[in-house]
Amino acid sequence: MTDLTRMSASRLHDLFVRGEVSSREITEAHLDRIVSRDDDIHAFLSLTPERALRQADEADLRRRAGETMGPLGGVPVAVKDIIVTKDVPTTAASRILQGWVPPYDATCVERLGISGMPVLGKTNLDEFAMGSSTETSAYVRTVNPHDRERVPGGSSGGSAAAVAAYEAPCALGSETGGSVRQPSAYCGVVGVKPTYGRVSRFGLIAFSSSMDQIGPLARTVEDAARLLGVVAGADERDMTSAHVPVPDYAAALGKGVRGLAFAMPDAFTDLAQPAVAEATEAAAHVLEEGGARRVEVDLSSVAYALQVYYIIAPAEASSNLARFDGVRYGPRRGGDDLMDMYLSSRGEGFGAEVKRRIMLGTFALSEGYVDAFYRRAQEVRRRLRDDFARAFESVDFLLTPTTPDLPFKLGAHTDDPLAMYAEDIMTIPANLVGVPAMNLPAMKSEGLPIGVQLIGRPFTEALLFQVASHLEAALPGAPLDGASGGGIQA
C-alpha cells in the first residue's frame, strides 16, 4: 500500500470519505512515522495515541453512519502545546506548567473533534511562544528536518517540523509575531496567520492578547485552506473573535490571479538576503505572467514595526504571565513566606527569554514610562494600521519575503537576543495591524527552503489562498524529499 504519510491531508480525507482508507489506518500510519522519526526531529512534546485512535475509530463510525464531518474529517492533526487540551498535559514548553492537566479544551480543539480530526499529540515550541527558533523550549530542541544542524524556526517549530517530516499531515500553530509563518518558511510548508479575530483564542495560552492568533500549517495550500475552515469562526467565549462569515476557502483555489493588483514594498525586500530576494522576484514574475498587476506602495512606517512590537508584546505578556505564580497550578517552590514563594516559583519556572520579556514589558508599563513606551507604541501602531489601510486601497495583496535569510544554525542567535528578534522583521507588521498573512514555500536554495509571504486586507484569507494556489502550481516549492512543486504525490 502507498505510504499514507506522504499524502496531502485533502487527499487522505477524500480516500477516507470514499471508504478506501479508515481514519484508524491513517492515524496509525502517522503514529508509526512519529515513533520511527521523532527521536531525530523532536517535533513533539507529548503524544496522545490512545486519544488519537479513539477519535479515529469515532470518525470511522461516524462515516459509516453516513455522517458528514469537516473538510478534513478522518485526518489526524498535531497541535502546538500552547493550545489547551482537556486531560492532556499542556506545558507551553515551560517548566512553570509542568504537570498541569487542563480541565477543558480550547475552542479550536473542540472544533477539530467535531470535524472528526484525531489529535496525534502536542508539538514543541519556544517557551510561551517567545522565540524564533524553538530553542527556548524548556524540554527538547526541535531540529529542522531539512538540515538537522539548523533550527526549524519558531515559535511553532514543532508543528512546522512535524508537517515537513511527514509526522503529521497538518498542524495547528499560533502566532504573535510570525510564529507560524517563519517556521513554515524554514521548514518548507504552508503556514497561515489569519486575520485577528478569525480564529477563537479561547484556550490559547495568552502571550500578547492583541496579536495572538491560531493558524494552520500544512504541506499544500488546499490543506491549509481546509484546516482554517475547520477552526475559523466566531466564538462566544472569545469577545475578540469576529462575527464575520467563514467562506469555503478551498473554493477559491485555482481561480488564477488575473486582474489582481499587488505590491512588493521596499521596506520588506530591502532587508532580504540575495537568495530570498530572488525567490520573491521569481514569485512576482509568476504573478505577472498570470495577469496580476504590480504597483508601488509606500509602507516605510514598517521600519518601526519591530520596535513597536517589542514594547506592546512584552507589555501584554508581563500581565498575561502574572497568573503563573505557583498558587493554583504548576510546581510551587520556596515558601518561607509569600514573596519567597513567588520569587522561587517564577524564578525557577520561567526561562531566560521569558524573564527578559516580562522585565521589558513591566518596564514599558511602569509609572513614569508608560507614556513614553507603551502609549507611544500604540500610537505608532495606529499609524501603521492607517498606512496599511491606505496601501490596500491600491492593491489586493502584498508579496514579500517571509524571512530575511535562510534557516540559521542551532545556537547561532542564542546569545544575541536582538538578532533573534530581527528574525521576525518581515512577519511582525501583519500581527501589529491584524491583517491575514501566509507563508508559501517557494523553492530551495542550498537544500534549504525559502518562503514568500502574502499579506492581505482583513478577512481576505480566501484571496490569499487563491493567489497562493496559483504560485504553488508554478513554483518548485520546498518539500523534504524533493518532490516537485504543489506535488506532494499520492
Place this chain on the structure above:
Amino acid sequence: MNGLIATIGLEIHVELETKTKMFCSCKNEAGGEANTHTCPVCLGLPGTLPRPNGEAVRRAVRLALALGMEIAPLLQFDRKNYFYPDLPKGYQITQKEAPIGVGGALSVGERSIRLHHLHLEEDAGKLLHLGGRAGVDFNRAGVPLVEIVSEPDLRSAEEARAYMEEMRRLIRHLGISEVRMEEGRMRADVNVSVATEPGVGTRSEIKNMNSFRAVERAIDYEISRQAAEIEAGRAVLQETRGFDDQTGETFVQRRKEEAEDYRYFPEPDILPTPLERAWIEEEKRSLPPTPAFWRRRMAEEGLKGEEMALLLDSPRRTGLYTEARAQGGDARKITNWILGDVLRLEGETSTPLEASRLSSTHLVDLVRALDAGTITGPAAKKVLERLYISGESVADVIEAEKLGAMSDGDALVEAVDQVLKANPKAAMDLRGGAEKAVTFLVGQLMRQTKGRADPKRSADLIRERAAIWKPPS
C-alpha cells in the same frame, strides 16, 4: 481639634447581586463550600478569556444614572496588575481610563455630596486561614463589583456613615443588590485628612471596612490621631492604614514610598463596546423612585427622620407604607405597625419581610378593624402574627381564631361570671369596695377571653356582675 477641620472621601465597593459572575457564567452566590462556584474562567486558568456580563453593566449604568452621573460613551476595561494569592490572573479587570459613570451627587441630610465616578470591576477571592495553613476560596472571584468614589466632601464620621447608609438605601431601592452587610457585599475605603482648612492636609487611606460602625469608628480614631499629630507639631504622613475592630484603632500598612505601581493598561481581551444613548435613556426612564423622593413625601406626611430612615432601609417596608397610604391607611398608624410589630415579627419568626405574606391591604384592614372596635389591640397583634406567615385576610383570621372583640352580649357576661366564680376572694373584695380588685379581675378576664374582651366595657361589666354575684355557699 482646635480650629481643625476633617476632610473625608469614601470609596464604596458594592457587589452586584446578578445571577452570574462578571466575566463567566458561574453562579454569583455568597457562602457555599469553598471553590464550588468556580470555572476555568474565574479561576484564571491559562487560555481562558473574559466575557462581560450585560446585566452587571446594566445595573452599574442604572446606579450611575440614579446618582446623576454622566455615562461613558464606550464600555471599556483596564487591567490593574498586582500579585496576591486571592487574585487568580495576577491582575484585576477594572475600569481606570473611562469609568462607566462620572460626576453626580448624593444628598445626605441637608448636604449634597459630590461624586467623582463609578466604575465596574471584578472581586477577588478570599484567603482562608486553616490552622497554620492558608487556602483560597475563589467563589467570590469574578463577582461583579461597583466602586463609587466620592469627592472629599464629607466632614465627620457621622456624616460618612449617613452617606454610606443612604447609598445602601439607594442601591436597595434600585434592586441592584440587597447589600447584605454580613456577607461583605458592601465595603469601604476611607480617605481622611485634618487641617485648618478643608482639603489641604495630608491624607491617610484606611482600607477595607465592611460595616458602618467600623467606618465611623475608624474615621473618628483617625481624626483624633491626625489632630494629635498636628497639635504636637508633627507631620501627618501619607500612608495606607488598616482598622482593627478589636482595639478600634488604625495602624500603618504601607507608606507612600512603598506605594504599588499597578501598571494599568487597556484590557486587550475585551473590545470597547458602545453604550447606546437610546438604551441609556430607556434605562433612565425606567428608574424607580429614589429614597430621596419617598423621604420628601413621608416628611410631608409627618414622619420623623429616624422613622423615614428605617422605612427606607428596606424597599419592602417603603412599599408597604406607600401602598397602605395609597389605600387610605393612616400614616402614623401604618408607620407604627411597620416599625413596631412587623419588625418584631421579622426577628421572632426569622422570616424576612420579603419572604412573608404580609401585604399593605393587611395593614390597612388591621388598622380599620381596630378603629371600628371590631378587634382589640392584643387581638390585632395575634391576627398579624398569623397572617404574616399564612397571608390570609384579616377578616378570615378573626373568624378562624374567633378573635372578634367581645364588647357586649351574653358571651362577655358569661365570661365575666366565670372569672368571678374562679376568683371568689377578689369578687368579695370588690363587693367590699376594694377598687384594686377591678384591675386584677380585668386582667383575668383578658386571659380568659384571650384578649378579645373590650377593656373599657369589661371594668364596668365586672362591677355590675360582682354587685349581684353570690358566692357559692
